[in-house]
Amino acid sequence: MTEQVPSKELGSHGGPCQVPLVEQLRSTPLNAHHWIDLPNGAGSRNIPYGPWCHAAADEIERLQR
Numbered sequence: 165m166t167e168q169v170p171s172k173e174l175g176s177h178g179g180p181c182q183v184p185l186v187e188q189l190r191s192t193p194l195n196a197h198h199w200i201d202l203p204n205g206a207g208s209r210n211i212p213y214g215p216w217c218h219a220a221a222d223e224i225e226r227l228q229r
Contacts, residue, residue: 189221 196214 186221186224189217189224192217194218 192214194214195212196217197210197212200209200211202208
């Protein structure tokens with residue numbers, strides 16, 4: 165399974181480079197997170213998406229076996 169990645173680089177076939185989805189997920193830093201400031205001063209949230217990317221890659225590989 166591959167996902168086309170927007171890139172200015174061209175692969176050897178002349179089209180855009182493609183990176184397998186599992187490889188893209190695994191390249192996400194394990195400690196990656198996103199801060200969201202809630203409206204009206206209600207605080208903020210820290211969403212740690214790095215572990216979810218790695219878990220998704222593991223599940224895709226498990227299902228492909």
